[in-house]
Amino acid sequence: MTLTTHIGSFEFANPIMNASGVHCLSAQDLDELAASAAGSFITKSGTLEARVGNPAPRYATLPYGSINSMGLPNKGLDYYIQYAEKFQAAHPDQPFFLSVAGMAPSDYVTMAKQIQASSFTGLTEFNLSCPNVPGKPQVAYDVEATEQILTELFKVFNKPAGIKLPPYFDLAQFDAMAAVLNRFPITYINSINSLGNGLMIDPATDTTLVRPKGGFGGIGGAYAKPIALANVRAFRERLRPEISIVGTGGVRNGRDVYELILCGASMVQVATTLQEEGLGVFPRLLAELQVAMAENGHTSLTDFQGQLHTITTPVTDAVSGASVKD
Numbered sequence: 001m002t003l004t005t006h007i008g009s010f011e012f013a014n015p016i017m018n019a020s021g022v023h024c025l026s027a028q029d030l031d032e033l034a035a036s037a038a039g040s041f042i043t044k045s046g047t048l049e050a051r052v053g054n055p056a057p058r059y060a061t062l063p064y065g066s067i068n069s070m071g072l073p074n075k076g077l078d079y080y081i082q083y084a085e086k087f088q089a090a091h092p093d094q095p096f097f098l099s100v101a102g103m104a105p106s107d108y109v110t111m112a113k114q115i116q117a118s119s120f121t122g123l124t125e126f127n128l129s130c131p132n133v134p135g136k137p138q139v140a141y142d143v144e145a146t147e148q149i150l151t152e153l154f155k156v157f158n159k160p161a162g163i164k165l166p167p168y169f170d171l172a173q174f175d176a177m178a179a180v181l182n183r184f185p186i187t188y189i190n191s192i193n194s195l196g197n198g199l200m201i202d203p204a205t206d207t208t209l210v211r212p213k214g215g216f217g218g219i220g221g222a223y224a225k226p227i228a229l230a231n232v233r234a235f236r237e238r239l240r241p242e243i244s245i246v247g248t249g250g251v252r253n254g255r256d257v258y259e260l261i262l263c264g265a266s267m268v269q270v271a272t273t274l275q276e277e278g279l280g281v282f283p284r285l286l287a288e289l290q291v292a293m294a295e296n297g298h299t300s301l302t303d304f305q306g307q308l309h310t311i312t313t314p315v316t317d318a319v320s321g322a323s324v325k326d
């Protein structure tokens with residue numbers, strides 16, 4: 001059995017890695033990920049200036065996942081570029097992802113120029129979907145703003161680029177965003193970021209579980225799984241085939257990884273379960289993925305990637321016997 005997968009021209013020994021935000025703030029965190037069983041790793045989203053993020057409490061474990069309002073705590077883009085250059089020089093055959101987030105639309109161009117000027121040749125992920133900075137909307141819910149950012153960005157950037165998207169819920173949103181994304185030289189998209197602006201309440205005190213933004217925060221974990229599957233599937237049906245998809249959301253076991261790949265993902269990221277379980281989650285998920293593949297008679301990811309079955313048997317009207325259109 002092989003778990004090899006590809007994004008653009010990059011090959012990875014297996015498709016499971018961290019999602020940005022978990023276990024990836026510091027060089028030590030990243031070194032630990034790199035040495036783990038994960039197929040790759042991604043940095044915390046870096047901003048132009050380092051940030052401490054929102055005040056605590058800003059993360060809580062929930063019955064079926066998590067709520068977070070971290071507010072982009074990170075060590076600054078320079079730190080992550082330096083790490084990326086050094087790691088790449090020491091491990092030229094271990095491709096990885098550098099995540100960046102803008103506090104203003106113009107930041108994306110500034111950051112793109114800095115990465116373009118660096119020696120980093122791996123994948124850069126532009127996070128257009130952070131839900132937790134007070135006063136800042138999620139860019140990728142605004143199709144025109146997204147198009148404008150990508151237009152400026154790709155004037156100065158020609159390295160492999162991915163876009164981290166928020167969850168969408170209406171088919172018209174998939175149509176509109178895919179039409180824009182298809183016009184740019186994007187290597188991959190990452191669907192989905194957390195479900196933005198959820199609210200969870202402590203029943204003992206009638207108080208929100210997190211402090212920032214009056215308790216509103218991004219929801220991750222099992223709550224996100226059906227939304228993640230739908231977003232990966234919807235984009236796989238709409239994007240140019242050369243644009244790969246990283247599937248993120250609700251992975252708790254190997255079958256969850258399998259299903260994101262079935263919907264079209266080439267790589268699968270894990271956030272809440274990594275936060276809860278630590279680096280041991282990777283060998284567990286890899287073993288469980290292989291069991292799920294064996295149960296379905298598959299020996300490689302391409303055997304089933306994007307091969308979701310839908311129900312297409314003819315439907316007949318019970319009264320007239322005429323065939324009914326779905």
Ligand code: RRO
Nearest residue numbers: 069070071072130132194218
């Ligand atoms: O740092 C965060 O609060 C955060 C970010 Br940048 C993001 O993209 N998604 C998320 O759930 N939290």
